[in-house]
Amino acid sequence: MSDLIVVGGGIIGLSVAREAALAGLQVTLLERNAPAREATWAAAGMLSPLAEAPDDGPFLDFALASLRSYRGWVRAVEEASGMEVEYRESGKLRLALSGPELDRLVERREWAEARGLGVRWFEPEELRRKEPGLALSIRGALLLEEDFRVDNRRLGEALVVAARQAGVRIRTEVTVREILLEKGRARGVRTAEDDPIEGDRVLLAAGAWSGTFSELPVPIPVRPVRGQMLSLRTEEPGMTRVLESEEIYLIPRDDGRLLVGATVEEVGFEGGITAAGVRSLLEGALRLVPGLGSAPIAEFWSGLRPGTPDGHPILGPAPQVEGLYLATGHFRNGILLAPRTARAIVPLLTGSEGPTIPDVFSPARFEGARREPVV
Ligand SMILES: Cc1cc2nc3c(=O)[nH]c(=O)nc-3n(C[C@H](O)[C@H](O)[C@H](O)COP(=O)(O)OP(=O)(O)OC[C@H]3O[C@@H](n4cnc5c(N)ncnc54)[C@H](O)[C@@H]3O)c2cc1C
Known part of the structure; x- marks a missing residue:
C-alpha cells in the first residue's frame, strides 16, 4: 500500500509526487493517458507573476515566491533527468497599442514601482531600437524584469524522469473513476476497470477534470x-x-x-x-x-x-474527508505555480514545517456551494 496516491500526471501531480517521494513517502501516481500531455503540454511556459496578478495580495506573493524558487527547482529537475528545459530569465515586454492601453500600462508601471518590483519603461523610439520588428503604432512598453519562461513540454518530460528517479511509481493509462471513502476518510481510489488501489492519503491533481468526482461531499468547482x-x-x-x-x-x-x-x-x-x-x-x-x-x-x-470561480487555485486538505488533499485549479498559471505548490502541499502530507497556504486558496471556501454539473 502506498503512503500517497496522486490522481493526475500533469505538472502539478508530477511536482507534488516527486517532492513527496524525496521527503520519504511511497508514492503512486495514476494517469489516465500519458503524463504531461494535457494542459501541461499545451501551455505557453510563461512564468509571469506581475502580468497575471491583478493586484497585491496572496496570489501575487505566492506567484512571486514560486518564480523566485524556479531556477533552483528547474536545475534540480534538469540534473535528475539529464534533460535541458530551456529556462530563460529573459523578461517580458508589455506593449500598448492605443491611448487607453497606454493609460493602463502607465498605471501598472506606477503600481509596480511603488512596490519595488523590477520594471522599466520604454518610449516608442527606444523600443524600436531594441526590437526593430515591432509595429510603428506601438505607443509605449513596460519591461517586466521578473518574468521568465520555460519550455513547458520539455519540462513535463523532464519531470516524468525526475519523479521516477525520486522513486515515484507512475502508472499510465489508469483512469481513476472514484475516490474510495470509508467513514469520512479517503482510503484509496477505484479505477475504471473496477480495481481498488489502496493508499493512506490521496492527492487529487486532475487538472480541468478535478470537478468530476461526484462522490465527494463537497464540490470541487473546477x-x-x-x-x-x-x-x-x-x-x-x-x-x-x-x-x-x-x-x-x-x-x-x-x-x-x-x-x-x-x-x-x-x-x-x-x-x-x-x-x-x-x-x-x-x-x-x-x-x-x-x-x-x-x-x-x-x-x-x-x-x-x-478554471475556478475566483481564479485562485485550490490547495490543501479537502473538507469533510480526512486523508484527501487537493492541488488543482491553477487556471492560467500552473507552470509558474508548480514548485511552490509542491513545497506547500508536501509538508501537509508529512506533518513537517512548510510555507503556509493562503486561506483564499483553501478548499474549504467552497463548503456550502451548490454542485454545478461539469459539462
Ligand atoms: C493554451 C494554454 C496556455 C497556458 N499558458 C500558461 C503559461 O504561459 N504559464 C503558466 O504558468 N500556465 C499556463 N497555462 C496553464 C497551465 O497549463 C495549467 O495551469 C497547468 O498545466 C495545470 O496543470 P495540472 O497538472 O493541474 O493539469 P494537466 O496538465 O491538465 O494535468 C492533469 C492530468 O490529470 C489527468 N487526469 C484527469 N482525470 C483523471 C482521472 N480520472 N484519472 C487519472 N488521470 C486523470 C489528465 O489526463 C492530465 O494528464 C496554460 C494553459 C493553456 C491551455
Missing part, C-alpha cells in the same frame, strides 16, 4: 477553459523576450519558433482548433510584428485550463 495556440517558424531566433499586448502574447523558443497565444474560451470539455480562434491569434500577432505575415505556420494546438 471547470475547463479552452486555450488555442499556434506557432510560427521564423528565420532566426532574433527576439529573446516575451512580447504581450492586451490581445495576445508572442514567446520565442531557442530553435526559432515563435509561439502565439492564447484564446480563453468557455466551451466545456471541447478541444480542437477553430477558424475564429486562429484568426484572432494571427491578427493579434501581425498587429504587433507586421513582418510575421510571411512566416510559415508550424503547429496549431489547444488545451484545457483548470
